[in-house]
Amino acid sequence: MSVQYKVTERINPTDLTLPKKFYARINNGDDVSFDELVDLISKVSNLNYGTVVGAIGTLIEVIEMQLIHGRKVRLSNLGTLFLTLSSQGTDTQEEFRSGNINGARIRFRPGPRLQKLIKKLEYEKVSLASNTTPAA
Template identity: 25%
Template sequence: MIAIKAMSRLNPQDVTAENKFYAKAISQGVIDFERLAYLVSNQCTVRESDCYAVLRALEHNIMDELKQGKVVQLGGLGNFQVGVSSNGEVLAESVSGNSVKKAHLNFRPGAKLRDMLEIVKFKIIAG
């Protein structure tokens, strides 16, 4: 269940208008690699240390494949891909690596994550 609370926000298009309240999702904590390894090890026959090693190897390989310009598909979770922001050039021939201002990560959720978002429940917490 996702915790939400009411947050007052200004209307940037009309700063004289009264603030309105919007729902904001509130984190209920962070799960790190160690905890994930523990949880996975309790759902299968693999030891926690082996799960941890596999997760670290997965992290390493995802970054390596992204650096090579590949789209990394993680099953029903979704796809990761590197994108770039660049300066506009007058001529196509002028576009080069120097045109790139910065790289960023694009994530496209897969079917399982999209389906989860359709059925997730919310609870209001005092803020």
């Protein structure tokens, strides 16, 4: 199965004076909802819908608790979730206060299985016309 992409013209965000160039962009399909994901998991496993909802809900709660404690959460072949901080720098360590922290982000580093998937991808170009939605 090929990943579909389209070609679009974009500016170079690091130098707006440069001429526009054409780049590949993923041709995203529609989103998979939580309910649809749970339904798919229950169909390919021996778990019923409610069990899958409960397990994923519990997983989310446990991930939150572990991230708050500064732990990396390794999800086997899926990958690793971890927090990073953005902050304003100070000249000395003593000057630094929690007010210098601008915010946090949850980051994801794919595991071996997903990294292997990326290396095996094939690509298929689609026309822009096939990507437009009809007018109402």
